[in-house]
Amino acid sequence: MSYESQTPDQTSDRRGFFAAASAIVIGGFLAIVPTAAALAVFLNPLRKRAGEAKFVRVTTLDALPTDGTPREFPVIANRVDAWNRSREPVGAVYLRLPQGADKPDCLSATCPHAGCFVAFDGPSDEFKCPCHNSAFAVDGAIIPPSPSPRPMDSLACKVEGNDVLVKFEDFYTGRSDKVVKQ
């Protein structure tokens, strides 16, 4: 006996529709609950916003060369990495005391092109990125032709007594405007 040989009547048609609809609703529910729960947690990083960066002490004023050469310093700051809170090096900056100035300029060592660690090249007096050859002047300005879309990122910097404090922030790379990473 085969199923096709039965002529479906009105009742079984309605019953069939009801069964199909219920199966779809229940099946959909079964799929949605775990997926939604998973998705909510998966998307968690989008909800978390990094708090505003604070000024941290990086060095003392008299540790900076007076001839206007930039010098690299690690930034040691409080850091929250998921379940860990620690105080550790989180990145590096270049401080430069322009001749005659009493406050240093601060540049982030992160390349605005794609995030490599920019090196300062003494002989040419330029910053050079070891990755895709972006070059910057001592004040961070782009030296064309460089693939970087913007100059090196300057960071807020202040002097308290003899201490140099820097507001260390991370910015999105690869865009011409400077937007703090969230």
Added chain:
Amino acid sequence: MNALVNWLDSRTGIRSLIHEALYERIPGGSRWRYVWGSTLVFAFFTQVITGIVLWMYYSPSTQTAWESVYYIQHETAGGWLLRGVHHFMAQAMVVLLALHLMQVVIDGAYRAPREVNFWLGLILMQIVLGLSLTGYLLPWDQKGYWATRVATNLLSVVPGVGPSLQSLVVGGAEYGHHTLTRFFALHAGVLPGALIFFLVLHVALFRRHGICYRLPPKFADTSFWPDQVLKDAVACLAVLIVVLVMCLRPAEWFSSGGMPPLGPELGAELSAPADPANQYSAARPEWYFLFLFQFLKFFEGGGEYGELMGAVVVPSLVMLLLFLMPILGRWNLGHRFNIGMLMILLGGVLYLTVDAYYEDHQAAWASAEDYEEIKPLVEELGSDEEKIQAHFDGDAGKIEQYRRQREAYQRYRKSQEYLRSVEKAEQEAQRAIDLASAPAGIPTSGAITLLRNDPKTQGPKLFGTHCASCHSYEEVALDAESLPPAVEDATAPNLHGFASRAWLSGLLSEHFTGPLYFGNTAHAEGEMAGFVVDTLSEWKPADVEKVVMALSAEAQLPTQQQADADDAEQIEAGRALIANEENCAMCHKFGDAGDYNLGVAPDLTGYGSRAWLIGMISNPNHQRFYPDTNDRMPAFGERLSPHAIEMIADWLRGEWYEPSGAERADTDTFEADDEASPAEADAAEDSPAAGDADSEPADSEPADSEPADSEPADSEPTGADAEDSESEDSDASS
């Protein structure tokens, strides 16, 4: 047996299944060009098997990822081979993918009815590349960390969703635990799962359509088993042999003088633990992504659109073209076009890869002499248009030539920089591994603290930033005819071998007033200079030698332990000479002798010892050192954290962990040009200093490595840094 098979067959139909699998008809007979798909399946299974065991050892967090990979590589039997096979098979897979793609396109095997299967293949290719990308980060070493930073940063240029995408992949705004957990979930779960899913579909469709053969077949048909299986097996064997040979790292045999013994030196590389504050100029993606890396350089001056083009638009367009191949291939001309395009694409990839490699390595093949002529000119003129015009009198031809030469020279220098960074990275990696294998082991805070607390690693960097503007650090023989310029120009003593017998013999000689010691300081005119020149030169050389030995013994240098023990008698005699108030104790305090001299001349008690040196660096103006006669040396206790000062002192004294059997000491020379790029990582003070003498149990010490340094901690004479350590940001070293 037969009964069992019959039983199983009646329930499962296994016989026909196997028959179908093995006796598939191959029109035109088995051929070598059909092997690529099978080699890929073989490679994937190798990855699954090796990957699962790696998984059993791997622990994804920033404090355990490097550490667990180190453990696999160095502490498990054959771990190096397991990692090596996984690492190199991944690379082989990418090559095989390219070959498979080529074979499919050239044979026109993407044409109807096989379009969908071609698309499935392209999806599989994306998955394999995703596996490579995610796998590269997992060891959480410098290499993987910096490469992944770039890769994930490129994600953020995708219009609109870029930043969110990046944040989802990285697991937040910063790289950390959740970057690893996410990458690991992708690498070991999502991507292999997807790969299996698409692979099943791919193989099923392949079976449905059968092999794509050439018309008309030249040879008689055969079946898959055994002819094609044999060819496939031979091809897989070849792949495996290549992978095994790669595990032995043949490229390095030339430079390292032959193959190292089978063991952790071989297999996949593991660079130093990831450190966002430590400059890593050797950052490069895995070689098969080098072409993309190189491609980005072409968008100079393109601004953000350039980057968008290079990182997103062009690669997507290329992918789209590949997806369109089956449609274009409907026409005969289209098929030719596809082949041509693929060849151009692969040629381009090859060109960019070679170009990237050449750009980085050209200095290894060029000689510095080639650039000797242009170097001073470039240094003088640089890219200053005015100067260039003036120099060449506006001669356009010469200017053009200069520009070309300048560019060539700059490329050469860049490559030189790169090679130097690679070497530095290798040294750091080796050091991290040495420290991790030390008896003290890896602290729970992770291997990164080993390096941050290692004088051998941190000393040169800190010295470069803070000391090298005045002091030199060069190994110089006292009877050398000429001094290196770094020593000549230094305005303070050369500190290489500080407080050692050799160093003190030089100090107490006519060199006192030379640039090696105090020649370029105010002390050249001081009383001590007069004493050395007038009085000491009259002494019997044997007596001077005794004083040198005795004074040097005060330092308790780890490098001189044996000599100090052997010469106990002479040292005793030397001590007596020093303590004699007609000699040194006339001006210096030494133990109980010359007490009243404190503040007149430096205290010789414990001269050059760890505590003495830390005190001197922290505050040279202290009573114990030069309260009135200090010549320009800053009190570093106000600038540096106590930890940083300890690192410098320990490094100057050669006080660091060295694996037993390794040659100790002065190999680590400070390079003056490091000054331009000092990376100074200063650790949080409470982290255990595993490589540090003080924190290691004395009995676990290899005999030749460390002295049991028993300097009382409170003998430190300055108060400045103790105070400093209370203040909020004290460990932000300067």
